[in-house]
Amino acid sequence: MRYLIVGGGMTADAAVRGIGSADPEGEVTVIGREEHPPYDRPPLSKSLWTGMDEDRIWRGTETLERTEVLTGRSVVNLDPDGAEVEDDRRERHGYDALLLATGADPIRLPGTDEGVVYFRTLDDYRRLRSHAGKGANIAVLGGGFIGTELASALLDHGAEVTLFFLEHAPLGALLPPNRARRLLESFQRRGAQVHPEVEVHSVVPGDDGFQVLSKEGPSRGPFDLVVAGLGVRPNVGLARDAGLEVEDGIVVDPSFRTSAPRIFAAGDVAAFPFPVSGRRVRVEHEDHANQSGVMAGRAMAGEAEPYDHLPFFYSQVLGTPYEALGITDPEMEVVEVGGDDRFVVYFRSAGRVQGILLWNLRGRMREARRVFRLEGELPPHQLRERIDPE
Ligand SMILES: Cc1cc2nc3c(=O)[nH]c(=O)nc-3n(C[C@H](O)[C@H](O)[C@H](O)COP(=O)(O)OP(=O)(O)OC[C@H]3O[C@@H](n4cnc5c(N)ncnc54)[C@H](O)[C@@H]3O)c2cc1C
Numbered sequence: 001m002r003y004l005i006v007g008g009g010m011t012a013d014a015a016v017r018g019i020g021s022a023d024p025e026g027e028v029t030v031i032g033r034e035e036h037p038p039y040d041r042p043p044l045s046k047s048l049w050t051g052m053d054e055d056r057i058w059r060g061t062e063t064l065e066r067t068e069v070l071t072g073r074s075v076v077n078l079d080p081d082g083a084e085v086e087d088d089r090r091e092r093h094g095y096d097a098l099l100l101a102t103g104a105d106p107i108r109l110p111g112t113d114e115g116v117v118y119f120r121t122l123d124d125y126r127r128l129r130s131h132a133g134k135g136a137n138i139a140v141l142g143g144g145f146i147g148t149e150l151a152s153a154l155l156d157h158g159a160e161v162t163l164f165f166l167e168h169a170p171l172g173a174l175l176p177p178n179r180a181r182r183l184l185e186s187f188q189r190r191g192a193q194v195h196p197e198v199e200v201h202s203v204v205p206g207d208d209g210f211q212v213l214s215k216e217g218p219s220r221g222p223f224d225l226v227v228a229g230l231g232v233r234p235n236v237g238l239a240r241d242a243g244l245e246v247e248d249g250i251v252v253d254p255s256f257r258t259s260a261p262r263i264f265a266a267g268d269v270a271a272f273p274f275p276v277s278g279r280r281v282r283v284e285h286e287d288h289a290n291q292s293g294v295m296a297g298r299a300m301a302g303e304a305e306p307y308d309h310l311p312f313f314y315s316q317v318l319g320t321p322y323e324a325l326g327i328t329d330p331e332m333e334v335v336e337v338g339g340d341d342r343f344v345v346y347f348r349s350a351g352r353v354q355g356i357l358l359w360n361l362r363g364r365m366r367e368a369r370r371v372f373r374l375e376g377e378l379p380p381h382q383l384r385e386r387i388d389p390e
Contacts (some may be wrong), residue, residue, distance in 0.1 A: 001026045003300055004093055006075045006085060006238065007101035008032015010041060010286060011267025011293040013059040015099050016067055018297020026301060028067045031087060033074045036122055037062045042286050044125040045146055046316060049153035057122070078242040080260040085238075097300035100239055100250055100258070100265040101293065104232035104284060111202050115210035116226045119146055131225045134158030139212050139223040141200050143170040146229025148183075148317045154227075155190050155318075162193040162220065164200050164212060171317065172196075174324070174357065176334050176345060186318055195220070234269045234282060247271050249282040254306035256296035266296035275308045276326065276354065276372075285313040310372060312365055325368050326355035335380045338389030344368075352377045361389055 003019050003026050005012045012030050019026050032038070039057040048054060062069040070087075077086040084094045106118035117124050128150070131138065136159040140151045143165025151170075154161050167173055169180035170187060187194050198214045205211075209222030234249045245251040245259035249271035256264045256272065267289045274281045288311035295307050314323045328347050332354060335346040347355040356368045364387060371378075371386045378386070 001096045001301065002094065003028045003097050003099070003297075004085065004095035005030045005099045005101055006078075007099075007103055007235075007267075007269075008034055008036075008038050008061075008069065008071060009101060009103045009267065010038060010059070010289040011101040011103065011296075012099070013038035013061040014290045014293025015101060015266065015297035015300070016061055016064055018294035019301050020064065020066075020297075021294075022298045022301035022303040026066065028064075029093060030061060030067065030069045031073050031075055031085075031093065032069065032071050034121055034123075035072045037069045037071055039122060040286075041120075042314075044122060045119070045149040045153065048125060048129075049156065075238060078238045078263075080242050080244070080263060083262065096262065098263045099256075099296055099300060100263065100269060101267050101296075102235035102238065102269050104234045104268040106228065106232055107230040109200065109202055109228070109230075111204070114203075114205055115223075116141075116203050116228055118228050118230075119150060120232070128225070128227055132157050132159050135160065137209070137222070137224045138162070139164065139203075139210075139221070139226045140229070141165070141212070141226060142229035142231070143167050143172060143196070144174075144229055144231065145171075145313075145315045149315060150227055150229060151187065151192060152316070152318050155192060160191075160193075162195070162212075162223070163187060164195045164198045164214065164220075166197065166199055168196050170194070172330075174328055174330065176330050176336060179336075179343070179345075179359075182340065183317065190318060232268070232284060236269060239265065239269075247280065251280065254308075255299045255304035256292060256307070257299065257304075264296045264300055266292040272307065274327075275310060276352075277350075281327075283311050285311050287311045287313070310369065312368075320360050321362055322357065322359045323361075323365055323368075324355060324357045325365065325372055326353070328355035328357050333380075335383050337384050337387070342389045344387045344389050346371075346380075346383050348380065353383070356387075358387070361387075 038059040038061045073087045169184040172180045211219040211221035239250045240246045250265035333348040342360045345357040
C-alpha cells in the first residue's frame with residue numbers, strides 16, 4: 001500500500017505511527033507546507049518560554065522506517081478519481097489511501113501582515129521570541145488560550161504587554177464570568193494593560209512602531225510588535241475543490257473516512273461525530289490530533305474502529321495550569337465547586353454533563369473522565385461531591 005498524508009503537523013506524525021502499527025510494510029509519504037518536519041506545537045506558547053530546549057519539540061517522523069517527509073511544499077490540487085495530488089512544484093503523488101491532515105490557519109485582520117505575528121508555527125515563535133526581551137512593548141490580540149498563554153510568557157520575560165480582546169475578560173469564552181473577571185484583575189496586577197470588549201480591525205505602521213486600531217476607541221500604540229491569537233480557520237480548500245463534503249471542517253464518519261473513497265481526514269481539520277452527543281464537531285487540541293491521527297492511520301490500513309475518545313485540552317495562564325474535557329461553554333448551565341485558586345466547573349445541557357474544567361488541579365483527568373462517562377447524568381447537587389478540589 002502507498003499511503004499519502006497531506007499536512008506535516010502532529011496529526012500527520014500520529015497517522016504515520018498508526019499506519020505502521022497496522023501495516024508495517026506500507027510506504028508513507030508526508031507532504032508539509034512548513035520548512036520543518038512535524039513538531040509539537042503546544043510548547044511554542046508554553047515550555048519553550050520556561051527553559052525547554054528547542055531540540056525537544058521534534059517528533060522524529062522522518063526517522064521512521066519506510067517514511068518520506070517532504071517539507072516546504074504545499075499540495076495545491078487533489079484528484080480523487082485519479083487518486084493523486086499535485087504539489088506547488090507541479091509534481092504528482094499517487095496514493096492507495098490519502099489522509100488530509102491540513103489543520104488550521106490563524107484568522108488574520110484585513111490589510112498587510114506587517115508588524116503582526118499570527119502565532120501558529122515554530123517560525124512565528126522564533127520571530128516573537130527575538131522581540132520579546134525586557135522592555136519590549138508588545139500588543140497581544142485575543143483573550144483565548146493562545147493570547148493568554150503568550151501574554152503570560154511575555155510578562156515573565158519582562159515585556160510590557162497590552163492585551164486587547166472581544167470578551168468581557170480573558171478566557172471569557174471558557175470561564176464563568178466572575179472567575180474570568182478575577183483573571184483580568186490578575187493580569188492587571190502583573191502590570192499588563194488590559195482592554196476588554198474591543199474589536200481590533202487593523203494594525204498600521206507609524207513613525208515609532210505599530211498602531212492598533214479598533215472600532216471602539218482611539219488608536220493605541222506605538223508597539224514594537226503585535227502578536228495575534230484570534231482563532232483559526234480549518235484548511236478545507238483542497239477538500240472542497242475536490243468535491244468532498246465540507247461543513248465547518250471536512251466531514252468524516254467515526255473512522256475518519258471522508259465522503260470520497262480512500263480519502264480520510266483527521267485532527268483540527270476534521271468534523272467528526274462527537275462521542276457523547278453525536279453532534280458533528282471539530283476539536284483543535286493536541287490530544288485529539290494524536291488520537292485521531294493514530295485511528296485514521298489504522299483505518300487507512302484497513303483496521304478501522306469507531307472513535308469514542310473524549311479529547312482533553314490543557315493550558316496555563318499566569319503560572320496556573322488548567323485542563324478541560326468535552327464541550328466547555330459558559331452559556332450552558334454551570335455548576336462550580338471550589339474556591340478562588342482551585343476549582344471544578346461542570347458544564348451541563350440536555351440533562352447531562354457536556355464538559356468539565358479543572359482549574360489548578362493537576363492529575364485529576366481520570367476522575368473527570370469517570371464523571372463524564374459514567375455519571376454524566378447526575379443532577380447538579382450530586383455533582384458537587386464527585387471531584388473534590390481540595
Ligand atoms: C501555539 C499553540 C499552542 C497550543 N497549545 C495547545 C495546548 O496546550 N493543548 C492542546 O491541547 N492544544 C494546543 N494547541 C492546539 C494543537 O497544537 C492543535 O490542535 C494541533 O496542532 C493540530 O494538529 P494538526 O496536525 O491537525 O494541524 P496543524 O498543527 O495545523 O498542522 C497542519 C499542517 O499542515 C500544513 N498544511 C496545510 N495545508 C497544506 C497543504 N495544502 N499542503 C501541505 N501542507 C499543508 C500546515 O502548514 C501545517 O503544518 C496549540 C496550538 C498552538 C498553535
